[in-house]
Every structure is written in C-alpha cells, then in structure tokens.
Amino acid sequence: MFLRFKKKTRISELVEGLDTVIEGRVVARKELKLPASGTRCVFYEMSTESYKVGSRGRGRPMWLPERFEVKCTGFFVDDPSGRVWVKGEVEKMSVSGPRKEAGQMGQRRRYIARIIQQGDIVRIRGGVSKPEADERADVLMIGPDSKGSLEILVR
Numbered sequence: 050m051f052l053r054f055k056k057k058t059r060i061s062e063l064v065e066g067l068d069t070v071i072e073g074r075v076v077a078r079k080e081l082k083l084p085a086s087g088t089r090c091v092f093y094e095m096s097t098e099s100y101k102v103g104s105r106g107r108g109r110p111m112w113l114p115e116r117f118e119v120k121c122t123g124f125f126v127d128d129p130s131g132r133v134w135v136k137g138e139v140e141k142m143s144v145s146g147p148r149k150e151a152g153q154m155g156q157r158r159r160y161i162a163r164i165i166q167q168g169d170i171v172r173i174r175g176g177v178s179k180p181e182a183d184e185r186a187d188v189l190m191i192g193p194d195s196k197g198s199l200e201i202l203v204r
Contacts, residue, residue, distance in 0.1 A: 061130035063177045068194040070174045072204075073128035077167040081120055085160040086152060092121040092137070092144065092201075095162035097154065112159070125188070126171060134180060135173060136192040138199065147203040165203055174200040 057070045080089045085097070096117045103111035121137035144163065151161040165171065176194040193199045 057172065059130040060126070060128050060133050063133065063189050065177050065179055065189065068174070068176050069191075070172060071126060071128065071133060071191065072170065072172045073126040073133075075165060075167055075169045075171055076125040076127050076132070077122070078125065079122045080167065081122055083150065083162055083164060084118070085154050085162065086150065088150060088162075088164060088166075090164040090166045091124040092142075092147070092165040093162050094119045094144065094147075094164075095160055097158060097160045100157040100159075115158070124165075124167075126173060126191070132188050133177075134188050134190045135175075135201075136190055136199075138193065141193045141197060142199050142201060144201045145203070165201070170204040172202040172204065174198075 057072045060071055063069060075091060077091050080091060081093060082089060083093050085095065097115045098112040099115045100110055101113050102108050103113060119139045121139050123137040124135050125132050126135055147163040147165050149163055153159050173191055175191040178190050178192055180190045
C-alpha cells in the first residue's frame with residue numbers, strides 16, 4: 050500500500066483529468082460531531098457494540114455488534130503551494146491510519162471510532178477534476194481516480 054503513495058505532486062502543479070497523489074494538512078469547511086463523544090472531525094467510521102447474552106455455549110454474555118456508521122464532509126487539503134477540495138464520497142473512500150477513539154456509552158454499550166480531524170496530515174491518491182456546480186469554483190477537486198477509488202492515508 051505505501052508504494053502507491055510514493056511520489057507526491059504539489060497542489061499548484063495539479064493537472065485536471067490525471068490521477069495524482071498529494072500531501073497536506075486538513076482544513077475543514079464544515080465539521081461533523083462524533084455521535085458517541087461529540088469530538089469534532091471531518092471523517093468518522095464508528096461501530097457500536099452492546100454486552101448481551103450471545104449464541105455461544107451456556108448463554109454467556111458477549112459483546113455483539115449493534116451499529117456501524119461512516120460519514121465524511123468534504124474538506125480542503127493545504128500544502129505550501131496551494132489548496133485543493135477533497136470530495137467526501139464515503140462509498141468510494143479507503144481510509145488508513147486515522148486516529149482511534151474508544152469509550153463507553155452507558156453501562157453495557159461501547160464504541161470504537163476512526164476519525165480524521167482538522168489539522169491532520171494526509172496523503173491522498175485520487176483523480177483531479179474541476180469542481181461541480183455546488184462546489185467552490187476557485188480550487189480544483191480531488192475525487193475517485195480512474196479506477197473509481199479515493200485512498201487516504203493519515204500520517
């Protein structure tokens with residue numbers, strides 16, 4: 050996986066229509082709140098579990114998955130040469146290495162979440178395009194590449 054992130058391009062040198070790798074700092078235009086703790090972030094992937102009697106022998110209690118949720122707002126990535134908009138399409142995103150947060154939600158429920166916050170350093174592999182009608186027109190946009198995926202590595 051790390052070989053795919055080997056060579057990066059400065060944001061000021063991006064060319065529309067090409068696949069590229071960029072690196073920079075996350076700048077949020079709008080932030081999400083992690084439902085379990087209220088932590089502010091631009092991306093989260095959270096699973097919740099509850100402690101119940103399970104199907105294993107003798108009816109012993111165990112942690113059972115309850116819910117899984119992934120959300121992402123779009124965000125900017127800045128490097129010293131410029132700024133680019135990253136489209137937050139969670140169906141096409143593959144995120145590696147973000148911060149983890151875990152905790153209790155009452156007595157018999159717990160959560161674990163992976164998050165990307167404002168100020169995090171990220172490497173992104175995706176395709177460069179012009180912004181759509183509802184996005185800012187003064188910056189280019191990074192979205193899924195020619196293979197249909199957007200890979201994000203949080204450093």
